[in-house]
Amino acid sequence: MADLNAISTRLPAGGGEFKLERLTIGVFPNDQPTHCFSLGKDKAENIPLMANQGWILPPEATGICTYDAPLEVMMVEVAPRVLSEVGMADPRKIAPVVGDIDPLTLELAMSAENFNKGGTLYKETMHRALAVQLSNTLQSHDRVRVIEDIRLRRVVDYIHDNLAEDLTLESMSNLAAMSGYHFSRAFKAETGKSPLQYVIAERISLAQVLLKTTSLTVSEICFRTGYNDVSRFGQHFKRATGTTPAKFRSG
DSSP, rough: SSSEEEEEEEEESEEEEEEEEEEEEEEEEBBBBOOEEEESSSSSSHHHHHHEEEEEEEEOOOEEEEEOOOOOEEEEEEHHHHHHHOSSSGGGSSOOOOOOOOOOHHHHHHHGGGGGSHHHHHHHHHHHHHHHHHHHHHHHHHHHHHHOOOOHHHHHHHHHHTTSSSOOOHHHHHTTTSSSSHHHHHHHHHSSHHEEEEHHHHHHHHHHHHHHHHHHHOOHHHTTOOOOHHHHHHHHHHHHHHHHHHHHHHH
């Protein structure tokens, strides 16, 4: 099988049991109010999904998916080899996503049918870009899931949703309802990084994906990832990756 399989299809009303071989993304381009779903359970529950919502499920996932009306869906399967190359050692351990899919993963998934139509370099770049984004997003979900303190989980969610904003220690500690001193100590104990280090790492991860998957200029990516100084962005990027944003894009 190819490293990435993508197909847009229309299924008749019905559905039933499923079993997936690979990590799979399913995106519905239209509302599915009667969508029922279960993962590894006997009885499916009604989980209405709107246009551009769907699910991301790990390899070997089993369950039930039913719907009362014909279903349009974009299905994207990603090979374990591609995922392992970007640091996802065991995709079976990801936390399943049902409902909203982050905007960049959604955009890449909906364009995936065209990835194999380009040249080898383009195909490999886009396959890797989707794998990188899945790794970043799904492992972020895992990081949030294993943080026991609900106050810190709330802050990590906030960071991921607002990377382009001014993420200050004060705003984060206020969200956690903790003093700046105690928040910083608790956050590092849970994540292994200070709040500032964590924000920088997530911003650089997002910048890497944007550099490989969009035609945005380095300056535009700088501002989209929360920097207001291109020089400072370049310094942080080189410190994290060992190269400049321009060389990373062309490499």
